[in-house]
Structure formats: C-alpha cells, structure tokens
Amino acid sequence: MRLNVKHVTRYSFDTPARGLVQTHKLIPSTCGSQNILSWTVTTGDAIRGAAFRDSAGDMVETISVRGPVDELVIEVIGEVETVDLFGVLRNYRETVPPTTYLRRTRMIRPDTALRELSAAALEGLDGDSALNRAHALARAVNEAIEYVPGATEEMTTAAEALAGGKGVCQDHTHALIAVAHAADIPARYVAGYLHSGEDAMGEASHAWAELYVQGLGWVGFDASNRCCPDERYIRLCSGYDAQDAAPIRGIMNAGVKEHLDVSVAVMSQYQQ
Incomplete structure (x- = not known):
C-alpha cells in the first residue's frame, strides 16, 4: 500500500516566547515493513x-x-510504501537490549488490578507459545478498556484507564505495556500513523505497543483494533511511554501560555 501523510503542528503563544528548543522524531523508522x-x-x-x-x-x-516567537508551524508531508509483515519488526537497527524496555514509568506502572488482568489473561497458557501469550494480553486489554474518545486525558495512567474502563489508543497501549511488564515481557510504546478508513478505531495519528516475543523479536500489537500493525500503519518512533515516544518534545521560557493545534491526514493511493 502507498500512504500519503500530511501532519501539521501549530504552536501559538499569548505573549511572544523569548525562544524555544525542540527535539523531533518526525522521520519514519527504517524497517522492513x-x-x-x-x-x-x-x-x-x-x-x-x-x-x-x-x-x-x-x-x-x-x-x-x-525570539520573540509568536507562532511556530511544523509541517510534515510524505509518502511511504508499506507491506504487511504481521506486526514483526524486521531489518530495524537499534543497539539497546530488549530488557531495557522492562523499565517502568509512572504512566505504565502496573498496579494490583493490572497485575490481576495480566495473570487472568495468561491463565492456562503456561505451555503455549510466546506469541499466543502476547495476543492474549492484547485481547484482555481490549476487552477491559472500551475505546471512547475524550474519556481520558494526556496524563492518564494505565492504572487509571483500567479503573475507568474507557480510553483511547494511548490508554490501550499503556495498559498493554503494563500487563506485559507484569508478566516480565519487555514492551514499548510506538507512535505512528494509521490509515483508519471506516473500520478501525483511532485517529490518523495513532499508537500501539511492541512486545518482545522470543523467536520473533519485536512484534507490534494494536490493542484498540485487536490486530497487529499491517500495511495501514506507518511506524514513526518508540519509547517507554507516550511522553518518551512523543514525536515532538520541547522547552521554552516559563510564563508563556501555549496553544497547540494538530491536524493529521493519512490517505491511501492504492492497495495491493
């Protein structure tokens, strides 16, 4: 599939900022898919x-x-050809070991309820494959947290989303990472794009988790859509949680009120 992306991020300030510095992860991953x-x-x-x-x-x-800075506009325009590798991350270069992604942050720390969800999902699967166990965790998160736009906030944790029973792709991803960690499975947050059409849950700017599966390596799981990333997905970047994997991060002088407007469109040119 050939996907066209237009992603515009606009920052405006009530009073001019003296200056700002940002770190961008806005170039898609180099990988087999x-x-x-x-x-x-x-x-x-x-x-x-x-x-x-x-x-x-x-x-x-x-x-x-x-500065002075009244407005900053960041525009991303691109075209990517994608193939379905059933969620398996291939031909991807990194040097950190998978165990690095057992680190727990505030957003993904498993509480008692998340640990219980993890244990329940894996009950009776001790002799099953690592891949099937990972799928079981993703299904459990999908069933426990209903996809409801606007039900949570940017800083909602996995534990809070599970307690409320509602959330969006960020919450599903945080919860999946948490239940994977509870089972000692390395997991990380992936930010990217999704050509959602009419059948998929989520916006064009999307998130999913990657779990480290013995024998396969990193495998993506989109708990919101109960699937592994396929040709509709573009992988942008990854991190421990949504904050760590944010495509744009920055600092500016204190005391300036910031307004943020983001628009993302993903269009399919053709399907194979």
Whole structure:
C-alpha cells in the first residue's frame, strides 16, 4: 500500500516566547515493513541542529527558534510504501537490549488490578507459545478498556484507564505495556500513523505497543483494533511511554501560555 501523510503542528503563544528548543522524531523508522518514497519536514525560520539515529533506532533532530516567537508551524508531508509483515519488526537497527524496555514509568506502572488482568489473561497458557501469550494480553486489554474518545486525558495512567474502563489508543497501549511488564515481557510504546478508513478505531495519528516475543523479536500489537500493525500503519518512533515516544518534545521560557493545534491526514493511493 502507498500512504500519503500530511501532519501539521501549530504552536501559538499569548505573549511572544523569548525562544524555544525542540527535539523531533518526525522521520519514519527504517524497517522492513515500510519504504520512504518522499518525506519533508518544514520548520519555518527555525535553526536546524544535530540530526542522528539514537540507540533505540529513531531518527532525531533538534531545532531552535530565537525570539520573540509568536507562532511556530511544523509541517510534515510524505509518502511511504508499506507491506504487511504481521506486526514483526524486521531489518530495524537499534543497539539497546530488549530488557531495557522492562523499565517502568509512572504512566505504565502496573498496579494490583493490572497485575490481576495480566495473570487472568495468561491463565492456562503456561505451555503455549510466546506469541499466543502476547495476543492474549492484547485481547484482555481490549476487552477491559472500551475505546471512547475524550474519556481520558494526556496524563492518564494505565492504572487509571483500567479503573475507568474507557480510553483511547494511548490508554490501550499503556495498559498493554503494563500487563506485559507484569508478566516480565519487555514492551514499548510506538507512535505512528494509521490509515483508519471506516473500520478501525483511532485517529490518523495513532499508537500501539511492541512486545518482545522470543523467536520473533519485536512484534507490534494494536490493542484498540485487536490486530497487529499491517500495511495501514506507518511506524514513526518508540519509547517507554507516550511522553518518551512523543514525536515532538520541547522547552521554552516559563510564563508563556501555549496553544497547540494538530491536524493529521493519512490517505491511501492504492492497495495491493
């Protein structure tokens, strides 16, 4: 499938900021399931700094803007050819060991309820394959947390989403990572794009989890849609949780009120 992406992020400020610095992870991953045909990131008058591939395999670029800054617009336009590898991350270069992703942050720390959900999902599967156990965890999260847009907030934790029984793709992903950690399975947060059409849960800007499956390596699981990422997905970057995997992170001088507007469109040119 050939997917076209247009992703515009607009920052505006009530009073001009003296300056800002941002770190971007806005270039899709280099891996077997996707081939970048064209990709452009425009940052207006920003000064573009270092660009490098980090130890997790993500392309990172820094930008800085000298003040006064009233507005910053970041525009991403690109085309990617994708293939379905059944969620398996192939031909991906990283140097950190999988066990790094057993680290627990506030967003993904498993509480008693998440541990119980993990144990219940894996009950009777001790002799089953690692892949089937991972699928069981993803199904359990999907059944425990109903997909309801607006039901949670940016800083809602996995434990809070499970307690409320409602959430969005970020909550499903955090919860899946948490139940995987409860079972001592390395797991991480993936940010990317989804050509959702009419059948999929989620917006064009999407998130899912990758679990480390013995014998296969990293495998993606979209608990919101009860599937593994296929040709409808573009993998952008990863991290411990949504904050760590954010495609755009930045700092600016304190005391300035920021307004953020984001629009993302993913269109399919053709299907194979």
